Amino acid sequence: MILELILATALLGGDPEPVDWRTAATETIETLKRLVRFKTVNPPGSEFPLxxxxxxxxxxxxxxxxxxxxxxxxxxxxxxxxxxxxxxxxLIVAHVDVVGIEEGKWTVDPFEAVEKDGFIWGRGAVDDKGMAACAIEVLRLLARNKVKLKRDVILALTCDEESGGQYGVKWLIENRREQIDAEFGLNEGGKIIQRNGRPLYLGVQNAEKRPHNLRLVARGISGHGSVPRPDNPILALARALNRIGTNPAPVMLNETTRKFFSGMAEVEDEPYGSFLKALSSGADPALAAHAAAAISERDYTFASMMRNSISPTILKGGIRTNVIPSEVEVNLNCRLLPGEKVEDFARWLTEVIQEPAVEVVYEIPEEPEAPSSPIDSDLFRAIEAVAEEMAPGAPVVPYMSTGGTDSARLRRAGIPTYGLVPMPLTLDDLSRMHGNDERLQTDSVRFGIEFLYHLVLKVAG
Ligand SMILES: [Zn+2]
Structure with a gap:
């Protein structure tokens, strides 16, 4: 306890009253349990009681x-x-809706918020009610300690994130823009990765790839199954897909991913660390290409972070077992790097597949692309400063997520937003998000509340 008080005083410059972190953590955990017990599976969400x-x-x-x-x-x-x-x-944002559960696959009731083995178990414990509980506690502490702030601290608990955010962040931007206006925001989307009981690195999400669904439509002449045709569109589509599978898009790093991979090089074991270093420095192009291939084989997320990516997701075609169809298609779920245009990507794809009978169909999105958040802002620097105190030796790296988050909407609306869930998570914790037996370490809650409180003091105090 004495050590905690010293730490708090050192961080706060002896300013407001030191916080009793044990009590604050207990209260945060109680809040989290209450939040988990509101069944906010989306759809339908039903977040209003919460x-x-x-x-x-x-x-x-x-x-x-x-x-x-x-x-x-x-x-x-x-x-x-x-x-x-x-x-x-x-602005601090946390969504309070959750994804559904696989019945019968959990070892605990997913909505009971059981505390055992050092974890709070339940749907949403990590995604994203843990962050919501920490933010609620931070507001309480600020109010109780009458902390003098230079900025307003706004908390937005939002609905509907798991189904597109139409009623949540999108609605707030369209209807309550002035109430959430901020110089910058903090949201989910980035993480503190924990290994061997310590924070390994902090990935602060400041950019994200943009999803586009393209379709490959193969056309031919229909006919009787008893008379095979070389222009059967299923064969053309299969060839096109095979070329996609064997020709990954070129490696393209940006400021965020270059810094990310170079930060990862510091914490990863050899020879992986050297591969990451070669990739991020790019000094030797041949070595960088070799490193990119080796990294891509081992880590599919990193593979997606370094290039435009393609996942075939839905195949459609055929009407009867004995009829050659005239048209078949596949949906390609593509994630483009910031700054990439879908029409340019479609042109590249057309060249890769080399199939005149296969058309690449795409739509140009109505909304402009969201800008990335700058990594030289007061908020980013404050995260670095708090991390230096609370997680010494763990690098703070900017991070580009392969999936989309509500932050893109906030960035597009002029609020540079950063993703960082302040609770350290192991890879096992992360694998349970949206999966079975989702759980959050109680020690991580304790770390998270302290981290977020100090962050607010640094950036707004
Ligand atoms: Zn989430």
């Missing part, structure tokens, strides 16, 4: 909050701790 409960909880500490119902049963919450207004607000 956000209404949070509003009441915050009111106990005199914190102003509004529970909003953007559609029947759906719920968002906006809460605010006021600063002196000398700097623009800091």
């Amino acid at each position: 956000v209404s409960w949070v509003k009441e909880e915050l009111a106990k500490d005199g914190i102003e909050a509004e529970a909003i119902q953007p559609a029947e049963g759906r719920g968002n919450l906006i809460a605010r701790i006021r600063g002196d207004g000398s700097k623009r607000p800091f």
Whole structure:
């Protein structure tokens, strides 16, 4: 306990009252359990009872909050701790809807929030109710300690993230833009990876790949199955897919991924560390290409981070067992790097597949691409400073997620947003997200609340 107080005082520069982290962690865990027990599986979400409960909880500490119902049963919450207004607000976002569960595959009740073996078990414990619970606790601590802030700290608990965010972040941007306006925001999407009981690195998501669904449509002449035709479109589609599978898109690093891979080189064992170094430096192009191939074989996420990616996901075609179809198609779920245009990618794809009978069909999205968040902002630097105190030796690296998050919407709306769930997670913890037996270490909750509180003080104090 003495050590904790010293740490808190050192971090806070002896300013506001030191926090009793043990009590704060216990309270955060209790909050998390309550959040998990609200069954907010999306669809239908039904988040309104949850956000209404949070509003009441915050009111106990005199914190102003509004529970909003953007559609029947759906719920968002906006809460605010006021600063002196000398700097623009800091926004913290956490979604409170969760994905469904596979019946009969859990070893505990997924909505009971069981605490055992050093974990809180339950759907949403990691994604993203843990972050919500930490943020709620931070607001309470700020209010109770009457911390003087230069910026308002805004908390937005949002619905509908798992089904596209139409009623959540999108709705808030369209209907409550001024209430969530901020100089920058913190959201899920980045992580503190834990190995051997310690934070290994902090990946701060500042960019993301953009999803596009392209289709390959193969056309031919229909006929009787008893008379094979060389122009059977199924054969043409199969050849096209085979070429896609054997010709990965070229490696293209950007500022974020270059810094990410170079940071990873510091923490990974040999020879992998050297591969990452060769890839990120790019000094020797032949070596970098060899390294990219070796890394791609071992880590499919890294493979996707270094190039535009393609996953065939749905095959459609054929009407009867004895009829050669005239048209078959496959959906390609593609994730393009920031700055890449889908029309250029489609042109590249057409050259790769070399099949005149196969057309690459795509749509140009209506909304412009979201910009990446700059890595020289006050928030990014504050994350680095807190990490130096709380996770010494663990590098802070910018991170580009292969999947999309609500942050893209916020960035497009002019709020540079960074992804970082402040609780350290092992690869095992991560593998359970959206899977069975999702669970969050209670020690990570303790770390998370402390990290987030210090981050707020650094950036807004
Ligand atoms: Zn999530």
